[in-house]
Amino acid sequence: MTVRSEDSGTKTAARHVDVAVIGSGFSGLGAAIKLKELGTHSFVVLERGSEVGGTWRDNTYPGAACDVPSQLYSYSFALGDWSRSFSRQPEIQAYLRKVAEDAGVVENHLFGCEVQEARWDTASGQWVIETSAGRVTARFLVSGVGALCEPALPAIPGIESFTGQMFHSARWDHSSDLKGKRVAIIGTGASAIQIVPSIAPEVAQLDVYQRTAPWVLPRFDRPYFGIERWAFRNIPGLQRLARAGVYAARETQVVGLAKAPKLMAGLQALAQGMIFAQIRDPELRKKVTPDFRIGCKRMLISNAYYPALDRDNVDLVTDGITEVRENSIVTADGTEREIDALIIATGFHVTDSPTFKGIYGREGRSLAEVFDESGMQGYKGTTVAGFPNLFFLVGPNTGLGHTSMVFMIESQLNYVVDALKTIERDNIATFEVHKEAQAAFNSELQAQLAPTVWMTGGCASWYLDKHGNNTTLWPGFTFSFRNMLKKFDAENYGITVMAENPD
Ligand code: N01
DSSP states (O other), X not given: OOOOOXXXXXXXXXXXXXXXXXXXXXXXXXXXXXXXXXXXXXXXXEESSSSSOTHHHHOOOTTOBOSSOGGGSSOTTSOOOOSBSSOBHHHHHHHHHHHHXXXXXXXXXXXXXXXXXXXXXXXXXXXXXXXXTEEEEEEEEEEOOOSSOSBOOOOOTTGGGOOSEEEEGGGOOTTOOOTTOEEEEEOOSHHHHHHHHXXXXXXXXXXXXXXXXXXXXXXXXXXXXXXXXXXXXXXXXXXXXXXXXXXHHHHTHHXXXXXXXXXXXXXXXXXXXXXXXXXXXXXXXXXXXXXXXXXXXXXXXXXXHHHHHTSTTEEEEOSOEEEEETTEEEETTXXXXXXXXXXXXXXXXXXXXXXXXXXXXXXXXXXXXXXXXXXXXXBTTTBOTTOTTXXXXXXXXXXXXXXXXHHHHHHHHXXXXXXXXXXXXXXXXXXXXXXXXXXXXXXXXXXXXXXSHHHHSSOOOTTBOTTSOBOXXXXXXXXXXXXXXXXXXXXXXEEEEOOOOXX
């Protein structure tokens, strides 16, 4: 069955597919392309936005760009024709659009289709998915919602009373003109450090509210020369060679981050040097110097952030915010700063994503309830005990602090494709990972994570869940993850087979 492309503002009759994919960012779109290639399963991608792209469609703030080298930030089966070494958001979004069109999967999408609930139905052995476009049933559900999709808003007293322009970095309001305005930004993470230098020259005043100072490293970004682009396009294998070089260089960082955090001292000295080289004011230097080991929180890269903080119209505020009023922010020292606009750059719900609330497994419990109790645990980052026939892309412990998520996503897609082939071959109706296999996998994982900089570096970060466990990052080499997911290991799953056809 083919589901045609349509903008689903209205409810339609229930439809059935073999595979329903939620979301069309790098992971969901990749799943759609692999399903199309496989050619054996009908599928639909349920996408709440109006086009593909996921986080790269949604994050359109000034300065939005990738902090992973372009060569690594594309699918291995669709290398990009990048214009620079670190791509900017519009180019990545254009890339994803083109990949979707070239693969012919746009017609498999339902855009403007919000998934409200997905519930496993044991009696019929399928997922029943309620969406804004009506009911969809599917034998298999692939979650491609990503980890950085649900904006987290700070619970600051009075914030709802603010009457000026106010928006989250991932929902940038392009109708707001910040030119000549007094602007405040809350947060100093990867998003904020791209926004600050982009808007500082045009606003009258910019107050940057920092709770924790981040470590910032140089950004080796430059446009590719014409001859380089020509060579990447025309010399067979050259781009793959460049990609392999960047991959190997990035992979070595795992040793410092995960195996021997003391090795991070060199990088920390480099970051310290950036502070001295780019900031004149000794007081400001002190304020931006982090008090934890580099790598514990995501390492940021920017050549423009510190110089922007050093501008006369920019203030770094380190006193905690106690209250937001109609047109001002008050800090713990009693200072009130008047503003016209407020940018919330406070990140995302990662280990407590609201999307977990709507996915119900075999025992009628939601992913949110299960994760709340045991932490965000899965098996090989891709399946979850209690949730039959579910593939969870960018699932627990698949994140990275140093290299490209696209590599991890493609590894997961290999697993999904091999699972679907196995299921077809062996006439399998349902699969569900054994609790014991999942528990053993996680205790080994947490043991590997214990000595890493993310656990020992002395910081609080969104990598850790409310139980204090790191349930977001993969602690090993990414090629180990790839190897682990090469083959679907049916022996670690509870399997039911299809009923015999009576005739
Ligand atoms: O969010 P964050 P982000 N009061 O969570 C502060 C990816 N990304 O959107 O450190 C005051 O990192 C918080 O302070 P603290 C990347 O993986 C990639 O910037 O918790 N402040 C922090 O400073 C990244 O890691 C690119 O003390 C509050 C900031 O807000 C992830 O997205 C670009 C607060 C949040 O930082 C998220 O980045 C952009 C409160 N109540 C993002 N709550 C690429 O280039 C939070 N903060 C690929």
